[in-house]
Structure formats: structure tokens, C-alpha cells
Amino acid sequence: MTSALPSPSASAAVSVLDLAPVVPVVVVDDAADAVPLARALVAGGLPAIEVTLRTPAAVDAIRAIAEQVPDAVVGAGTVITAAQVEEVVAAGARFLVSPGWTESLLEAMRASGVPFLPGVSTTSEVVALLERGVREMKFFPAEAAGGTAYLKALSAPLPQARFCPTGGITPASAPEYLALPNVGCVGGSWMLPKDAVAGRDWGRVEALAREAAELGSAQV
Numbered sequence: 001m002t003s004a005l006p007s008p009s010a011s012a013a014v015s016v017l018d019l020a021p022v023v024p025v026v027v028v029d030d031a032a033d034a035v036p037l038a039r040a041l042v043a044g045g046l047p048a049i050e051v052t053l054r055t056p057a058a059v060d061a062i063r064a065i066a067e068q069v070p071d072a073v074v075g076a077g078t079v080i081t082a083a084q085v086e087e088v089v090a091a092g093a094r095f096l097v098s099p100g101w102t103e104s105l106l107e108a109m110r111a112s113g114v115p116f117l118p119g120v121s122t123t124s125e126v127v128a129l130l131e132r133g134v135r136e137m138k139f140f141p142a143e144a145a146g147g148t149a150y151l152k153a154l155s156a157p158l159p160q161a162r163f164c165p166t167g168g169i170t171p172a173s174a175p176e177y178l179a180l181p182n183v184g185c186v187g188g189s190w191m192l193p194k195d196a197v198a199g200r201d202w203g204r205v206e207a208l209a210r211e212a213a214e215l216g217s218a219q220v
Contacts, residue, residue, distance in 0.1 A: 016095050016115055017136055017164055017184025019048040019073060021216030022174065024209070025166060025189045026051045026061075033197065034061035038069040040202040041191070044209025050097050050187060052077040053084055059091050066092025079116075082108035089114055097164075097187075099140050101125070106132065117164055121145040123154065126161050136162045138187070143168030148176045155182040174215045188212070 016023070024041050026049055028034050034057075038049055049072055051062050058076070065074040075095035076088035085096060085108040096109050101118035106129075109116035117138040120126050122145075129137060139151060142165035146153075151163060165177050166187030177186050191208035195201075 015136060015162075015184065016048050016073060016075070016117075017162055019185070020046050020213055021178055021185050022046055022191070022212040023048045023050050023075075023164060023166075023185055023187045024191055024212075025077060025187045026192060027054050027189070028057045028061040029055050031057040031060035031064060033200065034064045035068045036200070036202050037192070037197065037205065038065040038072045038074065040206040041209045042069060042071045044191070044206040044211075045213030046191070046209045047071060048073045048075065048095070048185075050075050050077040050095075051093075053080075053088070054078055059087055062088055062093050063091040066094070079109070080105065085109055085112050097138055099138070101129070106134070123158070126154065126158055130158065130161060135160055136184070137164070139163040139165040141167030142177070142186075143173075148173075148180060151177070151180050151182060155180060158182075171212065171215065174212075178216055 024046050028051055041049055051058055053076060062074055062076055065072050073094050075097060076093040077097040079085060079096050079098045082104060089112050095114055096116040098105060099119040106118060117136060118129060119138040119140045162182055162184050164185050164187055169186050169188045171190055174186050177183050191212045196204045
């Protein structure tokens with residue numbers, strides 16, 4: 001990620017990796033749910049929210065959160081084309097996350113003017129991004145790609161790289177990731193159970209978000 005984000009509650013500029021220990025990875029099927037869902041996450045202490053571009057409602061959800069939840073730092077996930085970059089930034093996305101990267105996608109994300117986390121799963125991809133001045137990345141799919149052991153192994157030869165691991169992480173494994181020196185935060189969706197979202201049980205979402213926000217102090 002090449003630039004910093006303002007904290008929603010302070011004037012100091014910080015990286016999105018430092019806003020909270022967990023970035024909720026949100027799949028929105030109904031844009032009407034976006035605002036109450038985001039408010040519940042923010043109330044629980046998780047201001048950075050990644051809305052994935054996996055549903056037709058995603059862009060409208062980003063726009064609604066950007067307009068109606070000022071304390072949220074809403075971003076777009078599963079960004080894989082330059083056209084998507086343009087669309088989500090116009091909708092109000094304040095950061096971008098991709099599952100992987102290409103030269104053209106990286107160029108588009110850099111040109112967008114907002115912070116971005118290109119996805120990596122190999123050492124060569126990390127080195128290639130470092131060569132291009134990118135130091136903050138998404139490690140995906142985290143568990144399938146080697147988990148904490150892989151990231152720990154990267155930390156000595158490539159200490160300048162920082163990661164947001166996403167993919168298969170649970171409340172039980174998150175503290176192990178967060179204890180690593182090269183991990184700023186983790187991505188996950190466990191605080192958004194499908195039945196709670198379908199039932200619009202925002203109180204439950206807030207409670208689970210609060211538990212997730214406390215994981216940063218529960219590092220192993």
C-alpha cells in the first residue's frame with residue numbers, strides 16, 4: 001500500500017493495516033444491509049471494512065457506506081481489473097484489495113490515488129512488489145499458502161514487507177498471525193455469520209466485531 005489513510009477518529013495519518021487488528025471481509029447480497037452492517041462493525045471497533053466485489057450489490061454497498069457511515073473506512077476487495085478500480089473509487093472506496101496482481105492492475109491501483117493491498121502468495125511476488133516500491137500486501141490464501149510458518153520465514157530476509165493475511169483465518173488462529181512482526185492485521189469474515197446477516201441481527205455482529213477487535217491484545 002503506497003499511501004496512508006487518515007484514522008476515522010484522529011487527524012494522524014496511519015496505514016489501513018494499523019486501524020484495527022482485523023479487517024472484516026464483507027460479502028453484501030442486499031445493498032440495504034450495507035449501512036447497518038457497517039455501523040455494527042464500526043461500533044464493535046472494526047472501522048476498516050473490505051466489501052468484496054463478488055455480488056451485484058457490492059458497488060452500491062460501498063457507495064452507501066461511504067456516504068452514510070463517516071467513521072467507517074470502506075474499501076473494495078476482489079479487485080481484479082482497471083475498470084473496477086475506477087468504479088469503486090468513484091463510489092467512495094478508500095482502499096483497494098486484490099487477490100493477486102498484474103502489471104496493468106498494479107498500475108491502475110497506483111494511479112487511483114488511494115492505498116492498495118495487492119495479493120501475494122509467493123516470495124517472488126513479494127520481491128517483485130518491493131522492487132516496485134510496494135511494501136504492504138495481502139497474503140492470500142493465507143492458510144492454503146503456508147500460514148504463519150510461511151510468513152515467519154519471510155520476515156527475516158524481507159523485513160520491509162508487511163502483510164494482511166486473509167483466507168481461512170479464524171478467531172483461534174488470528175492471534176498467531178498478529179504476533180508476527182510482518183503482520184499488521186488479518187482479514188476475515190467470522191464476525192459476519194450468514195444467519196446473523198440474513199436475520200439482520202446487527203447486535204450479534206457488533207458483539208462478534210468487538211471480540212475480533214480485542215484479538216490484537218490476545219497475541220500468543
